[in-house]
Amino acid sequence: MAKRPTRPVNDAGHDDGGDESLERLRRHLAFLGLTHTLDTLDDTLARALRERPGPTSLLERVLGAEAARKLEQRVTRRIDGSGIREHKTLEAFDWSFQPTLDKAAFAELAHLDFVGRCDDLVITGKSGTGKSHLLMAIGRRACEHQLYVRYARCVDLLDDLHAGLADGTYERRLKAWARPALLIIDDVGLGQVKKRDNEPTAAHALFNLIDLRHGKASTAVTSNIALSDWGRYLGDATVAMAILDRLAMLAIRIDIDGPSYRQHVAEKRASAKANKKPAKE
Numbered sequence: 558m559a560k561r562p563t564r565p566v567n568d569a570g571h572d573d574g575g576d577e578s579l580e581r582l583r584r585h586l587a588f589l590g591l592t593h594t595l596d597t598l599d600d601t602l603a604r605a606l607r608e609r610p611g612p613t614s615l616l617e618r619v620l621g622a623e624a625a626r627k628l629e630q631r632v633t634r635r636i637d638g639s640g641i642r643e644h645k646t647l648e649a650f651d652w653s654f655q656p657t658l659d660k661a662a663f664a665e666l667a668h669l670d671f672v673g674r675c676d677d678l679v680i681t682g683k684s685g686t687g688k689s690h691l692l693m694a695i696g697r698r699a700c701e702h703q704l705y706v707r708y709a710r711c712v713d714l715l716d717d718l719h720a721g722l723a724d725g726t727y728e729r730r731l732k733a734w735a736r737p738a739l740l741i742i743d744d745v746g747l748g749q750v751k752k753r754d755n756e757p758t759a760a761h762a763l764f765n766l767i768d769l770r771h772g773k774a775s776t777a778v779t780s781n782i783a784l785s786d787w788g789r790y791l792g793d794a795t796v797a798m799a800i801l802d803r804l805a806m807l808a809i810r811i812d813i814d815g816p817s818y819r820q821h822v823a824e825k826r827a828s829a830k831a832n833k834k835p836a837k838e
């Protein structure tokens with residue numbers, strides 16, 4: 558067990574309040590919710606006795622560490638609440654694998670000015686080209702910047718809104734999805750959009766949401782089908798056109814024209830496996 562430091566002594570060599578003062582300090586820290594400072598108090602006091610920093614630098618060090626911990630917890634809560642479940646980052650993206658992709662454009666997006674401008678973002682491309690990876694990475698970055706982000710696959714978002722029709726919470730759910738500063742609607746074109754008998758249909762629900770957000774907050778979308786196929790996918794060509802019309806107005810468009818990374822990983826695995834097999838006589 559770590560040895561408790563001896564009673565704090567100030568620069569002049571005077572007793573620094575003693576055990577009672579130390580107990581009061583612990584109670585203050587607990588009351589103020591400065592849990593990191595409380596948990597590390599023994600170490601902090603021991604270090605202060607050893608290094609004897611000035612009062613300003615001691616306070617700055619202690620409160621700086623507490624603030625950093627609080628920020629970290631806040632970002633973790635934002636990421637957890639966003640619905641982004643995979644840890645994807647721009648740093649982990651292999652840009653050399655997708656040489657036609659404009660790396661500078663993503664560096665610019667990572668600054669998140671487009672969210673401040675309420676611009677939309679539409680990324681299209683074939684399966685496995687990294688669309689979801691890139692948007693999850695940008696979503697994570699936005700959480701780190703303390704922005705309110707929500708992420709959902711298109712079918713899950715539509716299912717959530719549909720559930721609201723059954724229990725009378727449709728409007729409330731629609732408003733909730735309209736609130737985030739950045740809403741990521743991933744994988745338009747993937748998964749079966751269920752046929753709705755009751756209004757609004759899937760296409761109408763998505764339209765209502767995009768219309769609510771249009772010009773007020775950023776919506777980022779990925780799609781592995783051509784935008785011209787959205788009508789067929791959503792089951793209503795006219796409403797799909799109205800959605801695209803709004804998205805097109807304020808959207809940054811990126812098309813990833815390249816190979817599938819999934820395919821690449823599968824091929825690498827297969828060749829590693831083949832190389833492991835003992836050579837036939």
Ligand SMILES: Nc1ncnc2c1ncn2[C@@H]1O[C@H](COP(=O)(O)OP(=O)(O)OP(=O)(O)O)[C@@H](O)[C@H]1O
Nearest residue numbers: 650651654683684685686687688689690781818819
């Ligand atoms: N250039 C890349 N560098 C590193 N990992 C990549 C790259 N491109 C894709 N990946 C990884 O490959 C997998 C598939 O990528 P992702 O899910 O982003 O593809 P997608 O374009 O969204 O495909 P789909 O249209 O099928 O949804 C993920 O695990 C992702 O992290």
Ligand SMILES: [Mg+2]
Nearest residue numbers: 688689744779
């Ligand atoms: Mg995807």
